[in-house]
Amino acid sequence: MTTKPARGGLRALNSTGWRPNYKPAPRLIARAIKEAVDPVSFYTSEIPSMPAPKRRAGWIDGGLCPFHTDSHTGNFRIHAAAGSFYCFACEARGPDIIAFTMARDGLSFREAVETLAASWGVR
Numbered sequence: 001m002t003t004k005p006a007r008g009g010l011r012a013l014n015s016t017g018w019r020p021n022y023k024p025a026p027r028l029i030a031r032a033i034k035e036a037v038d039p040v041s042f043y044t045s046e047i048p049s050m051p052a053p054k055r056r057a058g059w060i061d062g063g064l065c066p067f068h069t070d071s072h073t074g075n076f077r078i079h080a081a082a083g084s085f086y087c088f089a090c091e092a093r094g095p096d097i098i099a100f101t102m103a104r105d106g107l108s109f110r111e112a113v114e115t116l117a118a119s120w121g122v123r
């Protein structure tokens, strides 16, 4: 019995048929993050000064703004469902937790989704 030499294109496949180095497109990871991560839980863990939310609807107090030297909680608001954020003092704003991570940590979109996916166990 002879073994056929593996063709170049197939050598990249492992036994499950997935390329070992396969990475989903960042926008697909982003979609999975938005489905899996509750924005309120995210901001509660990322912003230590954020008060425990009394409700999980609409715009709620997000604690001290991480984008400027903030001493007044109440400037930084987050949207419980969408995860968008807005600061009345420095006007930092963004549509979701991915934009928040990009802005706060100075990451690209891809870096932000990979960071979030890793730290929140999203696959």
Ligand SMILES: [Zn+2]
Residues within 6 Å of the ligand: 065, 066, 067, 068, 070, 075, 076, 087, 088, 089, 090, 091, 092
């Ligand atoms: Zn601010």
